[in-house]
Amino acid sequence: MTAVVCRGVGASRGGVEVLHDVDLEIRAGTWVSLVGPNGSGKTTLLHALAGLVPATGRIDVAGVDPGRARRREIARAVALMPQRPVVPEGTTVRELVALGRTPHLSRFGPSTRADREVVDEVIAQLDLHDFAGRYASALSGGELQRVVLARALAQQPRVLLLDEPTSALDLGHQQQVLDLVDSMRRANELTVIAAMHDLTSAAQYGQRLVLLDRGRIVADGPPAEVLTAERLRDVYAANVEVLERRDGPAVLPVRGDGPVAAVRSSRPARR
Numbered sequence: 001m002t003a004v005v006c007r008g009v010g011a012s013r014g015g016v017e018v019l020h021d022v023d024l025e026i027r028a029g030t031w032v033s034l035v036g037p038n039g040s041g042k043t044t045l046l047h048a049l050a051g052l053v054p055a056t057g058r059i060d061v062a063g064v065d066p067g068r069a070r071r072r073e074i075a076r077a078v079a080l081m082p083q084r085p086v087v088p089e090g091t092t093v094r095e096l097v098a099l100g101r102t103p104h105l106s107r108f109g110p111s112t113r114a115d116r117e118v119v120d121e122v123i124a125q126l127d128l129h130d131f132a133g134r135y136a137s138a139l140s141g142g143e144l145q146r147v148v149l150a151r152a153l154a155q156q157p158r159v160l161l162l163d164e165p166t167s168a169l170d171l172g173h174q175q176q177v178l179d180l181v182d183s184m185r186r187a188n189e190l191t192v193i194a195a196m197h198d199l200t201s202a203a204q205y206g207q208r209l210v211l212l213d214r215g216r217i218v219a220d221g222p223p224a225e226v227l228t229a230e231r232l233r234d235v236y237a238a239n240v241e242v243l244e245r246r247d248g249p250a251v252l253p254v255r256g257d258g259p260v261a262a263v264r265s266s267r268p269a270r271r
């Protein structure tokens with residue numbers, strides 16, 4: 001089953017078109033890692049999928065057109081874990097996570113026991129017990145990132161959009177969070193689209209990598225095909241070595257004498 005379709009999608013920010021002619025078709029239950037340099041349009045694409053920025057072309061996310069559907073309908077299909085979460089002052093961690101249930105509540109109705117169980121479960125899964133009663137605004141960046149992921153998971157979406165989900169996390173929490181999302185993907189046929197800067201993690205968790213450059217998709221396929229040293233030099237202006245490993249390619253930055261010097265690869269570069 002197809003979970004996400006984009007046909008000729010474009011989007012503008014501040015009056016400038018920053019996303020051009022994006023075509024994507026994603027099967028339900030797939031993890032797609034969205035990669036690309038700063039400003040290449042990853043956040044804009046995620047926001048277009050979540051109906052937060054207007055887009056041209058056609059978008060279908062779990063049967064919903066995010067440009068036309070009501071917020072509540074969109075929020076039942078898609079959850080976004082934003083790069084820069086906004087936390088209402090005076091909200092506890094538990095209250096913030098419980099906000100994820102809002103699209104499922106009957107209008108003005110109270111939460112049900114099932115809603116509270118979902119909240120309890122994600123709090124346990126993300127090890128947030130000790131924080132549950134604290135104000136979210138008083139958490140560290142990494143703690144807040146886990147809380148915001150918990151809110152997105154409590155939403156029980158069919159498509160989960162993650163915008164740099166581990167940027168503030170230590171190594172252990174990075175693995176914990178990515179493994180948890182992956183286990184939910186497998187268990188519930190959840191579709192995951194994650195903008196990630198760490199290309200090795202992006203390749204480890206994504207069955208498919210979509211590489212954006214200046215608002216266009218320039219490569220789309222299995223990680224080992226997308227991540228070549230030559231392509232990364234072209235797109236990122238970076239010196240890297242791409243190592244072939246059992247669980248996917250690993251991208252190792254190589255110190256050069258200047259920008260894009262001496263690019264080497266452990267296998268022939270492809271484009």
Ligand SMILES: Nc1ncnc2c1ncn2[C@@H]1O[C@H](COP(=O)(O)OP(=O)(O)OP(=O)(O)O)[C@@H](O)[C@H]1O
Nearest residue numbers: 013014015018036037038039040041042043044045
């Ligand atoms: N609110 C805005 N107003 C004007 N321009 C914007 C706005 N938001 C983003 N842009 C511009 O749109 C382009 C795409 O930005 P976007 O945030 O989608 O990139 P990104 O790939 O997510 O970048 P990063 O990796 O740095 O998070 C950039 O040139 C950015 O400066």
